Amino acid sequence: MKSFRDSVVYSFKSLLFRTGFKRHFLHTYPYNFFPSHLAFFCECLDKTQNVPGSIVEVGCSLGQTTIYLNTHMHFNGIEKPYICIDTFSGFTREDISYEVDNRQKDKKELDAAFTINSKKWFDETIRSHEQYGTKRVTSYEADVNKFDFKNITPSISFALIDVDLYLPVKSGLEKIYPLMSKGGIIVVDDCNRDHKLWDGAYKAYMEFIQARNLPEKIILGKLGIIEM
Numbered sequence: 001m002k003s004f005r006d007s008v009v010y011s012f013k014s015l016l017f018r019t020g021f022k023r024h025f026l027h028t029y030p031y032n033f034f035p036s037h038l039a040f041f042c043e044c045l046d047k048t049q050n051v052p053g054s055i056v057e058v059g060c061s062l063g064q065t066t067i068y069l070n071t072h073m074h075f076n077g078i079e080k081p082y083i084c085i086d087t088f089s090g091f092t093r094e095d096i097s098y099e100v101d102n103r104q105k106d107k108k109e110l111d112a113a114f115t116i117n118s119k120k121w122f123d124e125t126i127r128s129h130e131q132y133g134t135k136r137v138t139s140y141e142a143d144v145n146k147f148d149f150k151n152i153t154p155s156i157s158f159a160l161i162d163v164d165l166y167l168p169v170k171s172g173l174e175k176i177y178p179l180m181s182k183g184g185i186i187v188v189d190d191c192n193r194d195h196k197l198w199d200g201a202y203k204a205y206m207e208f209i210q211a212r213n214l215p216e217k218i219i220l221g222k223l224g225i226i227e228m
């Protein structure tokens with residue numbers, strides 16, 4: 001039997017259900033990745049469990065993947081710092097200009113992407129999942145093109161670079177690669193040469209591996225892998 005409180009909540013939700021607000025309380029798939037991608041990241045975390053170094057997520061958005069992976073770490077007993085970097089306000093002016101001027105991308109679409117966010121919201125999301133050990137997460141509001149990873153961690157065991165455009169993916173790779181421990185894994189999202197907007201990630205990944213004679217490995221339709 002419903003308690004009084006539950007009856008009030010149920011009635012309130014029943015009212016909202018008749019309005020456009022229903023999408024704010026009905027369950028929706030919250031992730032930016034398919035289940036197969038998330039499963040692969042979990043596999044990477046397990047595989048690199050004993051590799052020294054922090055975990056880095058470049059481009060963490062609202063924290064969906066951060067919470068998912070930290071929950072996995074909690075239940076699998078993986079304890080290491082988890083570092084998140086984001087502008088928390090979408091793409092930078094410089095990164096957008098580069099795509100528009102050199103890669104014929106639509107400025108309006110890029111200007112509008114990922115802008116409704118804030119570090120405060122992200123940190124509160126992380127704090128509200130502390131039962132899953134999210135105290136290990138530290139977030140930095142920064143442009144990856146200007147960020148110095150050396151100041152915050154001596155080494156990295158797993159890095160997810162998820163910043164979509166050519167310049168920030170290139171910067172992320174150049175800054176993270178020298179800090180990777182032996183046995184570590186870098187994953188670059190959006191390595192899909194046919195993507196209308198995010199194919200800059202593919203270009204940056206391909207240039208990076210070709211310049212260093214590293215093997216090309218793109219799996220699950222879009223994840224560019226570098227294994228150390």
Ligand SMILES: C[S@@+](CC[C@H](N)C(=O)[O-])C[C@H]1O[C@@H](n2cnc3c(N)ncnc32)[C@H](O)[C@@H]1O
Nearest residue numbers: 059060061065086087090114143144162163168
């Ligand atoms: C695709 S979202 C990340 C999604 C997140 N990894 C997830 O799985 O939920 C891309 C993020 O990259 C951030 N971003 C874009 N350019 C950036 C830059 N130059 N430096 C830091 N973050 C950037 C955006 O603000 C956005 O939140």
